[in-house]
Amino acid sequence: MQPLFLHPRDLDIAAPHLFWAAPPDDALLESLATLGQTTPALVVETGGRPILAAGSRRAAALRERRGTALCALAVSLDGPPDADEADDRDAAITPAVRLGLFYLASNLGRTVTDAMAVAAGRYFAAESSSIDDALRLAGPYLFAPDDRRGRLLAQWLALPPTLDALLASGHVPLGSAGLLAALPPETLDALLPLLSSVRWSRGSLSGALTWLGEAARLAGEPAGVLLARSGATELLGRGLSPNDLTAGVLAALRRLRYPALTTLEARFTALSRELARGSRVKVKPSQGFESDAVTLEITVKSPDELAKAAADIAAMAFSPVLPKLLTVAHDDGPGSEPDAGPGAGPDGGPTA
Structure with missing residues (x-):
C-alpha cells in the first residue's frame, strides 16, 4: 500500500x-x-x-x-474484498457508518470516557436504523463485552442531545440515564436549570427525583409547578459553594415531599441547640419522631470532661426547653404527624 x-x-x-x-x-x-x-x-x-x-x-x-x-x-468504503466472509448486515453498511468504524478502529486502545461514548453513539444512531443496530456496530470498539456502560449508553441515546453537554461537563453521570429517560419531557425541561448548576451523583439525583415525583403525585400537580414553588431554583443565583448549593437544593426538594417532617426537624434542631448550648452533649430525636424521647450522646477524653458532661446533663433536666423538645411533634396539634407515603423510609427519605 x-x-x-x-x-x-x-x-x-x-x-x-x-x-x-x-x-x-x-x-x-x-x-x-x-x-x-x-x-x-x-x-x-x-x-x-x-x-x-x-x-x-x-x-x-x-x-x-x-x-x-x-x-x-x-482505505476503501466498499467493505471486505471477500463478500462471502462478510455478515449480511455488514455488507449493507453505509459509507457514513464505515467512516465512523474506521475512525473508531484507529482509536483502539484509547481510554473512552462516558462523554466520548455518547458522542460516538449519537453519530452511529443517526446513521443506523435503530440504537440497537448502532451499538451492535460501534459497541465492540467502545466497551469490553461485560461493561455495563453499553446498556447505560443505550438509555442515554434515548434522551435529548441537549443533555450531552451536561454529561461532558460532569454535572450529570451516565448512570442517571435511566432516571432521566423515565421523566416526562415537561418535567425534564423544568429540571434543566438544576441539572446544569449542581454536580449530581446518581444517588443524589435519584433521591431528588423520587421526592419531586412523589410530591407531585400526592399534590395532584405537575412536577414543574411544584419545583417552581420549592425554592430550589432560587438558590442558583446566590453564589453558594458547590457543596452548599447541592445541600440546599436537596433540602428544598425533600421539604417539598416531607413538609411536616422537615418542619419538625428544623424546630428540633433549634431547640436542641438551645438546650445543649455550651456543652459537649449532642441531642438526637427518636426515629421519625415516633416517640416523645430524645437520645443524648457525649464524647469524652478524660474524667474531667465526663464530670462536666454529667453536670451539663443534670442542668438540662431543669431547663424549660426540655419539655418543648420532648413534645416537639405535638406542637402543631392534629395533622402534624411526620409525612408518610409510598417510598418513605424511617428518616423521611426514599427507601432503597
Missing part, C-alpha cells in the same frame, strides 16, 4: 464522523517537531477532494507547519 502525501488544508478535519476531534496537544506538537509524523492518517480517495477518515489531530497540527505534508494511507 503506497502512502499518499496531502496538503493538510485540503482535508476537512471537522467532519461528523471525526466525532472525537480535538485540537492537538503539546505532546503531539513536540513529537511532530522532534520525530516528524510517525503514524499515517487514513483517507478515502473519491476522485476529488479526499475524505479524512482518521488523523484529524495530526492534520490540524501539520496545518501550522508551513510546507509539511500529511502522510496518509488510502
Whole structure:
C-alpha cells in the first residue's frame, strides 16, 4: 500500500464522523517537531477532494507547519474484498457508518470516557436504523463485552442531545440515564436549570427525583409547578459553594415531599441547640419522631470532661426547653404527624 502525501488544508478535519476531534496537544506538537509524523492518517480517495477518515489531530497540527505534508494511507468504503466472509448486515453498511468504524478502529486502545461514548453513539444512531443496530456496530470498539456502560449508553441515546453537554461537563453521570429517560419531557425541561448548576451523583439525583415525583403525585400537580414553588431554583443565583448549593437544593426538594417532617426537624434542631448550648452533649430525636424521647450522646477524653458532661446533663433536666423538645411533634396539634407515603423510609427519605 503506497502512502499518499496531502496538503493538510485540503482535508476537512471537522467532519461528523471525526466525532472525537480535538485540537492537538503539546505532546503531539513536540513529537511532530522532534520525530516528524510517525503514524499515517487514513483517507478515502473519491476522485476529488479526499475524505479524512482518521488523523484529524495530526492534520490540524501539520496545518501550522508551513510546507509539511500529511502522510496518509488510502482505505476503501466498499467493505471486505471477500463478500462471502462478510455478515449480511455488514455488507449493507453505509459509507457514513464505515467512516465512523474506521475512525473508531484507529482509536483502539484509547481510554473512552462516558462523554466520548455518547458522542460516538449519537453519530452511529443517526446513521443506523435503530440504537440497537448502532451499538451492535460501534459497541465492540467502545466497551469490553461485560461493561455495563453499553446498556447505560443505550438509555442515554434515548434522551435529548441537549443533555450531552451536561454529561461532558460532569454535572450529570451516565448512570442517571435511566432516571432521566423515565421523566416526562415537561418535567425534564423544568429540571434543566438544576441539572446544569449542581454536580449530581446518581444517588443524589435519584433521591431528588423520587421526592419531586412523589410530591407531585400526592399534590395532584405537575412536577414543574411544584419545583417552581420549592425554592430550589432560587438558590442558583446566590453564589453558594458547590457543596452548599447541592445541600440546599436537596433540602428544598425533600421539604417539598416531607413538609411536616422537615418542619419538625428544623424546630428540633433549634431547640436542641438551645438546650445543649455550651456543652459537649449532642441531642438526637427518636426515629421519625415516633416517640416523645430524645437520645443524648457525649464524647469524652478524660474524667474531667465526663464530670462536666454529667453536670451539663443534670442542668438540662431543669431547663424549660426540655419539655418543648420532648413534645416537639405535638406542637402543631392534629395533622402534624411526620409525612408518610409510598417510598418513605424511617428518616423521611426514599427507601432503597
